[in-house]
Amino acid sequence: MRAAVALACLLFVTVDTCASASAPLPTPKRPPTPSPAGLVPLPCDGSEPLRPAHGFYCLGDRNYVTPQARQAIIRTARAVHKAYPDTVVTFMDASWPSGKKPFPPHLSHGDGRQIDLALFYESKDGRRLPKPPGSINGYEDFEPRPVAEPDPCPGKWKHRRPDPPKSRTWRLDEGRSEFLTRTLIKEGQVRRVLIEPHLEKRFGLWGNAKARFQGCHAARHDDHLHVDFR
Ligand SMILES: [Zn+2]
Numbered sequence: 049m050r051a052a053v054a055l056a057c058l059l060f061v062t063v064d065t066c067a068s069a070s071a072p073l074p075t076p077k078r079p080p081t082p083s084p085a086g087l088v089p090l091p092c093d094g095s096e097p098l099r100p101a102h103g104f105y106c107l108g109d110r111n112y113v114t115p116q117a118r119q120a121i122i123r124t125a126r127a128v129h130k131a132y133p134d135t136v137v138t139f140m141d142a143s144w145p146s147g148k149k150p151f152p153p154h155l156s157h158g159d160g161r162q163i164d165l166a167l168f169y170e171s172k173d174g175r176r177l178p179k180p181p182g183s184i185n186g187y188e189d190f191e192p193r194p195v196a197e198p199d200p201c202p203g204k205w206k207h208r209r210p211d212p213p214k215s216r217t218w219r220l221d222e223g224r225s226e227f228l229t230r231t232l233i234k235e236g237q238v239r240r241v242l243i244e245p246h247l248e249k250r251f252g253l254w255g256n257a258k259a260r261f262q263g264c265h266a267a268r269h270d271d272h273l274h275v276d277f278r
């Protein structure tokens with residue numbers, strides 16, 4: 049049965065499904081051999097409390113980072129999992145094994161020193177949700193900017209991607225999202241974390257040297273954190 053499940057995972061099923069099918073978590077493996085460009089893949093097999101938002105990121109080799117960044121991401125995921133044992137960190141785009149830029153559609157990814165991590169969400173009645181609830185690829189489950197907060201980029205279309213409908217059944221899980229952000233900021237290998245100003249204020253990080261606004265030519269960052277490594 050396990051062999052059948054593993055085969056199905058390899059062929060068709062999202063990695064998310066595969067991780068739950070193979071519980072309990074297997075023993076963590078040794079770090080993989082680097083690509084010629086020196087990059088290594090983030091684990092896709094559920095051996096760490098880390099998973100891709102969709103199997104596409106692993107099947108498309110879009111999960112490569114430097115060995116140092118890999119260790120930092122795993123340390124962060126373990127810290128989140130220790131604080132919230134039911135929680136797994138969700139990742140999206142990193143880089144290709146070639147380390148080549150550009151890495152569409154991203155402006156800055158490509159050399160293995162970047163990762164996008166999803167924020168956390170809960171239901172309107174406060175139940176923790178395991179992954180971005182409305183998105184297939186992990187992006188664009190935006191947390192709306194409070195009306196009282198100024199628009200940091202008036203008139204910029206990219207920054208004005210629409211908020212999710214008011215009728216949605218979920219909202220940002222502030223506790224877990226703040227914990228993830230703070231854990232990343234404390235991590236020595238992290239150079240900066242890109243985040244929307246309204247979340248930076250909400251998480252009590254306003255003015256922190258590592259918490260930065262991405263600017264008006266990049267996508268919104270109130271659905272995910274973009275993390276740059278040294
Ligand atoms: Zn990014």
